[in-house]
Amino acid sequence: METLDQLRLNxxxxxxxxxxxCLGFVMFGVALAIxxxxxxxxxxxxxxxxxxxxxxxxxxxLLTYLLILSIQPxxxxxxxxxxxxxxxxxxISNFMTLLAKGNAALSVSITAFSTVxxxxxxxxxxxxxxxxxxxxxxxxxxxxxDALEIFKTILLIVGIPLVLGMWVAAKFPTLTAKIIxxxxxxxxxxxxxxxxxxxxxxxxxFLHYIQYVVLVVFLHNSIAFAGGYYLxxxxxxxxxxxxxxxxxxxxxxxxxxxxxxxxxxxxMGGMALVAGWWGIWDIISGLIFAWILSAIPIRIKVKS
Numbered sequence: 452m453e454t455l456d457q458l459r460l461n462x463x464x465x466x467x468x469x470x471x472x473c474l475g476f477v478m479f480g481v482a483l484a485i486x487x488x489x490x491x492x493x494x495x496x497x498x499x500x501x502x503x504x505x506x507x508x509x510x511x512x513l514l515t516y517l518l519i520l521s522i523q524p525x526x527x528x529x530x531x532x533x534x535x536x537x538x539x540x541x542x543i544s545n546f547m548t549l550l551a552k553g554n555a556a557l558s559v560s561i562t563a564f565s566t567v568x569x570x571x572x573x574x575x576x577x578x579x580x581x582x583x584x585x586x587x588x589x590x591x592x593x594x595x596x597d598a599l600e601i602f603k604t605i606l607l608i609v610g611i612p613l614v615l616g617m618w619v620a621a622k623f624p625t626l627t628a629k630i631i632x633x634x635x636x637x638x639x640x641x642x643x644x645x646x647x648x649x650x651x652x653x654x655x656x657f658l659h660y661i662q663y664v665v666l667v668v669f670l671h672n673s674i675a676f677a678g679g680y681y682l683x684x685x686x687x688x689x690x691x692x693x694x695x696x697x698x699x700x701x702x703x704x705x706x707x708x709x710x711x712x713x714x715x716x717x718x719m720g721g722m723a724l725v726a727g728w729w730g731i732w733d734i735i736s737g738l739i740f741a742w743i744l745s746a747i748p749i750r751i752k753v754k755s
Contacts, residue, residue, distance in 0.1 A: 473641055474706050475612045480638040481566070482616020483631045484559070499554070499683075499692040503561040506679045506700045508572055512536045512580045514674045519584060524667050527721025529584055532671055534722065535708045535729050537576040539565040543639075544702040547737045551744035553694030561699045569707070570610050574601035604714055609707065650727065657724070664724045672729065672736050676701035694744045702737050705730035 515536040519529045540562050548558035565572075620627045650657065679700030683693030708726040716722055 471608050471710060473638075474710055475608045476641065477638040477706070478566075478609050478612040479616040480631070480635045481562075482613045483620050483627055483634060486617075486620065498686065499557050499688055499696070500560055500564065502682060502686055502688065503557065503679075503692075503696040503699055504564055504568070506682045506696050507540060507561065507565045508568065508576065510678050510682060511675050511700055511703075512576055514678050515671060516580055516584065518671060518674060522667065522670070525663060525721050527719050528663060528667060528725055529721075530581060530719075531708070531712070531722035531725030532667065533580045533584060534577055534711060535671075535703050535705055535726055536675075537573050537580065538704045538707045539569040539573065540699045541702040541704045541706075541733065543734065543737065544699050547698045547702060547741045548695045550738070551694045551698060551741035552691070553698065553744065554689070554691040555695070557692055558695040558699055561695065565699070566609065566613065566704075569704075570602060570605050573605055573707070574599070577601065601711060601715065604711065605707070608710060650731075656720075657727075660720070660724055661728075663721070664728045668725060668728050668732050669736075672701060672733055675703070676736070676740050690747065694747075697744070698737065698741065701740065702733050703729065705733070 512533065515532050519532060524532070544562055545555060545558045549555050620631075676697050680693060680697035682700075683696045688696070705726045709723065709730070712719060712722045712726055
């Protein structure tokens with residue numbers, strides 16, 4: 452049987468270019484909603500923002516590494532898990548936080564910080580945890596990690612659209628107010644359409660190998676939500692903040708992970724299957740988790 456490490460999905464250079472453009476447009480739409488005031492949230496809620504970033508940047512990769520050591524997945528699946536964990540939060544996390552009745556402003560701040568920080572954090576974090584796993588893996592996974600090249604790619608498809616979107620929002624606020632909603636809707640529809648098309652083109656491959664990733668992604672996504680939630684509890688944060696941090700940790704930018712996989716690892720099967728299924732599953736799990744969290748009442752203490 453063809454191993455997952457040797458498996459290559461039906462994806463060519465033209466498809467990769469389209470995916471790069473799609474994600475760049477999505478990030479531009481996200482940036483239109485980011486204001487400098489979002490970054491000032493750290494002055495008003497420093498503890499919650501810092502804990503949210505720690506959960507996103509450090510806790511999730513750590514929990515991922517421990518999960519990998521526990522379940523010993525196929526090497527390329529393990530590397531896919533690590534890469535997803537090292538990416539910033541997904542752009543639907545703010546919407547999910549609203550559904551969960553969490554602190555939406557905090558969610559936006561964490562998304563903004565983690566997305567900008569991804570320029571440096573994602574390549575460095577993936578280099579660190581990927582090397583740590585490769586050194587401890589029972590099977591050698593043939594993956595070369597070039598942090599500088601990954602940084603260049605993230606700068607191109609995330610950094611530039613972010614700067615451009617924030618500049619447009621600050622320079623042309625009236626225009627931005629008119630286009631922000633349609634741009635977000637169009638970008639998400641285009642991106643979702645591309646993912647669905649790519650999924651359809653690889654449907655038979657997916658059916659053949661789905662058993663390798665369904666349980667792994669379920670466990671991985673579950674510990675992400677749980678890790679963020681209980682970290683907030685440990686530090687006795689307000690429930691609304693805890694909800695936001697849990698969702699920010701559980702919703703990852705798997706689209707960025709897919710682009711890195713096809714740019715640098717020739718669409719290695721195990722990695723691509725993990726990132727692709729994560730992108731589908733975390734929407735489903737995010738809606739379920741947000742619905743569960745929304746049922747938890749936020750108690751406000753009133754001084755007598």
